[in-house]
Amino acid sequence: xxxxxxxxxxxxxxxxxxxxxxxxxxxxxxxVIVAVAINPTKTPAFSLATRVDLAKQTLADLxxxxxxxxxxxxxxIAREKQAQVIIRxxxxxxxxxxxxxxxxxxxxxxxxxxxxxxxxxxxxxxxxSSLVREVAxxxxxxxxxxAPCVAKALAxxxx
Numbered sequence: 001x002x003x004x005x006x007x008x009x010x011x012x013x014x015x016x017x018x019x020x021x022x023x024x025x026x027x028x029x030x031x032v033i034v035a036v037a038i039n040p041t042k043t044p045a046f047s048l049a050t051r052v053d054l055a056k057q058t059l060a061d062l063x064x065x066x067x068x069x070x071x072x073x074x075x076x077i078a079r080e081k082q083a084q085v086i087i088r089x090x091x092x093x094x095x096x097x098x099x100x101x102x103x104x105x106x107x108x109x110x111x112x113x114x115x116x117x118x119x120x121x122x123x124x125x126x127x128x129s130s131l132v133r134e135v136a137x138x139x140x141x142x143x144x145x146x147a148p149c150v151a152k153a154l155a156x157x158x159x
Contacts, residue, residue, distance in 0.1 A: 002030040005116070006083040008074050011036050012044040013150045014055045015132055017124035021089045024118060026062050033081050034059060038071040045133050045157060058147040075110035086115045091125050 005025055011018060011034070025032045036051045044051065048069045055067045070077040078086060086106060088099050103115035119125070127145050136142045136154035143151045 003085070004031040004033065004081065004083045005029040005085040005087050006033045006035050006074075006078050006081060007087040007089075008035040008037055008070075008077075009089075010039050010042060010044060010129070011051050011055055012042070012046055012129050013051065013132065013146060013154065014058055015124070015127045015129055015146050015150075016144075017089070017091070017120040017127040019058055019147065020120045020124050021087065021118050022059055022062065022065060025087050026064050029085065030064060032062075032065045032087070033083060034065060034067045035074070035077055035081075036067065036069045037074075038069070046153065050153065054147075054150050054153060057149045073109070075106055075113065078106075078113050079110060084113060086113055088115055088117050090117050090119050091128070 005028070007022060007025060009018065022032060022034060034055050036048060036055055038048055046054070052067055052069045059065045059067060074086065086103075088103070090096055090099060099117065106113065106115060132142050132145050133154070137158050139158065142154055146154070
């Protein structure tokens with residue numbers, strides 16, 4: 001049986017930090033699914049279709065990585081995609097408490113799926129989608145934080 005990991009997030013937009021985690025996960029697992037979420041508690045800058053498309057463009061050179069959109073519970077898409085592992089990124093200690101609670105809830109709802117925490121490379125630890133969106137909205141250069149297609153989409157959105 002091949003080992004499948006699922007990396008969920010809103011990816012609004014996908015950043016170099018996200019890409020770093022996907023690359024590293026792709027070396028650990030035979031199949032990695034980047035699951036772009038519709039989050040009813042957030043108002044995304046980009047539509048689900050755009051976020052999925054940008055993720056597909058930035059991850060196109062990773063043959064064992066699949067990108068899909070989803071709505072609803074993560075454990076449901078993990079079950080549907082037959083994932084054994086949920087990948088979650090931790091940038092700082094402040095992320096840990098919330099992620100720990102999510103991992104516990106997911107384990108309760110689906111005991112057969114483990115959560116694995118990965119930390120981004122140091123040069124990406126301060127990057128977040130919300131900061132990237134804010135810098136772009138204020139006319140700043142985000143090319144060091146995101147792939148060229150994402151920088152272009154952000155510039156078009158801010159124009």
